[in-house]
Amino acid sequence: MFEIRIHSRGGQGGVTAARLLAMAALHDGKYATACPFYGAERRGAPIVSFVRIDDRPIKIYSRIRQPDMVVVLDTSVMDTVDVLHGLKKGGRIIINSAGKREFPGFECRNVDLTGIALRKNLVVAGSPILNTPVIGALAKMGIITADSAKKAIREMFSDERNVNAADAAYKEMSA
Amino acid sequence: MKKIATGNKAVAEAVKQATPGVVAAYPITPQTEIVEQIAEFVSGGLMPTRYIAVESEHSAMAACIGASITGVRTFTATSSHGLLYMHEMTNWAAGARLPIVMANVNRSLGPGWNIWAEHTDALQERDTGWLQIYVSTVQETYDAILMAFRIAEHNDVLLPVMVNLDGFLLSHIMQPVDTVELGDFIPAIYLPHAIDPKHPAGYGPLTGPDQHFKFRWEIERSMRDSVKVIEQTEKEFAERFGRKYGFTEDYRCDDADVIVIALGTLGKEAEVAVDILRNEGVKAGSMRIRWLRPFPKLELKGKDVVVIDRDYSFGFGGIVANEIKAKTGISLYSVIAGIGGQEVTYDDIAGFVRTRRMGEEFWFGVNTHV
Numbered sequence: 001m002f003e004i005r006i007h008s009r010g011g012q013g014g015v016t017a018a019r020l021l022a023m024a025a026l027h028d029g030k031y032a033t034a035c036p037f038y039g040a041e042r043r044g045a046p047i048v049s050f051v052r053i054d055d056r057p058i059k060i061y062s063r064i065r066q067p068d069m070v071v072v073l074d075t076s077v078m079d080t081v082d083v084l085h086g087l088k089k090g091g092r093i094i095i096n097s098a099g100k101r102e103f104p105g106f107e108c109r110n111v112d113l114t115g116i117a118l119r120k121n122l123v124v125a126g127s128p129i130l131n132t133p134v135i136g137a138l139a140k141m142g143i144i145t146a147d148s149a150k151k152a153i154r155e156m157f158s159d160e161r162n163v164n165a166a167d168a169a170y171k172e173m174s175a
Numbered sequence: 176m177k178k179i180a181t182g183n184k185a186v187a188e189a190v191k192q193a194t195p196g197v198v199a200a201y202p203i204t205p206q207t208e209i210v211e212q213i214a215e216f217v218s219g220g221l222m223p224t225r226y227i228a229v230e231s232e233h234s235a236m237a238a239c240i241g242a243s244i245t246g247v248r249t250f251t252a253t254s255s256h257g258l259l260y261m262h263e264m265t266n267w268a269a270g271a272r273l274p275i276v277m278a279n280v281n282r283s284l285g286p287g288w289n290i291w292a293e294h295t296d297a298l299q300e301r302d303t304g305w306l307q308i309y310v311s312t313v314q315e316t317y318d319a320i321l322m323a324f325r326i327a328e329h330n331d332v333l334l335p336v337m338v339n340l341d342g343f344l345l346s347h348i349m350q351p352v353d354t355v356e357l358g359d360f361i362p363a364i365y366l367p368h369a370i371d372p373k374h375p376a377g378y379g380p381l382t383g384p385d386q387h388f389k390f391r392w393e394i395e396r397s398m399r400d401s402v403k404v405i406e407q408t409e410k411e412f413a414e415r416f417g418r419k420y421g422f423t424e425d426y427r428c429d430d431a432d433v434i435v436i437a438l439g440t441l442g443k444e445a446e447v448a449v450d451i452l453r454n455e456g457v458k459a460g461s462m463r464i465r466w467l468r469p470f471p472k473l474e475l476k477g478k479d480v481v482v483i484d485r486d487y488s489f490g491f492g493g494i495v496a497n498e499i500k501a502k503t504g505i506s507l508y509s510v511i512a513g514i515g516g517q518e519v520t521y522d523d524i525a526g527f528v529r530t531r532r533m534g535e536e537f538w539f540g541v542n543t544h545v
Contacts (some may be wrong), residue, residue, distance in 0.1 A: 017351070019179060022350075026179055031351060032350075033258075034179070034348070034349040035343075035344075035347060035348040035349065038290075058350075058448055059303065059443045059444060059447050060521060061344045061440040061443065061444050061446055062518055063518060076323050086534070
């Protein structure tokens with residue numbers, strides 16, 4: 001089983017990213033569950049979503065305690081939240097950042113999802129959309145296939161800019 | 176067709192396919208997504224249904240009763256305080272022999288204010304004459320709603336059915352769900368005692384001391400008859416759509432020395448705990464109770480039984496544990512865990528089994544042992 005924890009702020013699309021990831025995994029012929037942890041959060045508050053992907057049906061409902069991967073859609077949550085908490089040794093991190101970041105003991109890749117969203121004019125109510133670009137980054141990491149990523153995005157969004165943004169993230173993510 | 180859906184969306188999708196004539200409902204967290212989705216289906220012309228937006232849950236059930244007595248298929252959904260606000264009307268629905276189907280998203284009761292999963296809401300309704308089922312996956316939620324209409328409306332039953340799904344844990348989780356081509360799986364509704372709205376007439380509702388007990392017995396007789404209707408319905412569902420269910424879901428129970436019993440998502444997570452215990456050489460099994468009313472026949476003699484209650488009856492004990500004790504006469508280990516959405520992991524469940532003390536009660540997270 002592969003377990004992913006997504007950190008974001010309410011309204012940034014972390015929950016939708018989790019859903020898209022689960023949909024793409026399903027297209028890959030796998031089982032997946034996605035669940036946000038619902039607290040008393042409001043728009044703008046730090047939130048976490050969990051995605052589990054496996055070859056067998058998933059029976060777990062409790063929160064992910066030791067993720068294989070952490071996705072940080074908004075680096076400002078790191079001021080108050082320990083995004084590395086429980087991350088497995090050598091675990092992977094995808095971080096929405098224009099600059100390279102280092103976390104000793106972990107494998108960190110950065111990609112400027114916000115920049116991509118602004119460039120592709122993926123902005124809703126003044127906020128750049130991060131949930132579709134990040135799916136491209138996850139495909140690059142081999143969590144899902146690129147074909148399934150695109151299929152999932154097109155199922156949920158008719159605007160092709162979402163697929164273009166995912167493509168851009170796929171190409172631009174750091175090594 | 177396989178897709179990813181939440182438990183709430185799966186309820187709405189199944190209700191859409193069952194095409195009730197009337198849905199009357201009031202939104203409440205964490206059920207809201209169900210009624211929003213159904214309202215969207217109705218307003219978008221995807222359901223030939225009259226959606227009645229009411230001012231309270233008491234009115235929601237009253238409207239369902241009014242619609243159902245004309246012989247029309249009816250559905251509602253609620254949670255927690257909403258369910259208990261209906262309580263007078265839930266008794267009426269069963270007493271009037273109306274096959275209303277309701278989704279209840281299990282949520283704790285305040286105060287303190289808490290919107291997370293607990294079963295005490297539905298368990299406070301267990302003496303009303305409603306059939307009750309507790310589900311554990313998005314797929315099972317969808318399937319149970321479809322079967323609930325057929326079971327409720329079967330003329331050997333004619334009692335309302337409550338489908339219970341855990342708040343957030345199941346109502347908001349996204350899992351794969353395979354939807355079906357329903358065909359004629361749910362036959363057209365026929366209510367033998369329906370009132371014709373074109374020629375409206377009721378019958379004397381006063382039943383004296385020489386009659387009332389007969390009506391109550393009729394409820395119980397139908398509750399007993401519902402056992403075979405449930406079995407037949409689940410059998411035909413399996414034949415048509417390939418998914419098999421029963422009164423309980425038994426996992427590695429055959430040669431088990433110790434059996435974990437729970438409702439809902441805890442009962443599914445318990446299977447992971449069982450695998451861990453088996454690897455340690457403990458002969459563990461899991462028995463997830465699905466139908467609580469009618470109460471299933473349980474074969475537990477000679478086993479150590481650990482019951483996890485996500486509920487409580489103050490001054491008495493865990494409700495499910497005590498129902499099992501009353502029906503089987505066994506001694507068991509009663510664990511109170513998951514109250515108000517308290518996090519309970521498969522490791523915690525394995526721990527309950529390892530440290531079990533038969534005949535005792537244990538509140539998870541509380542240091543005092545009773």
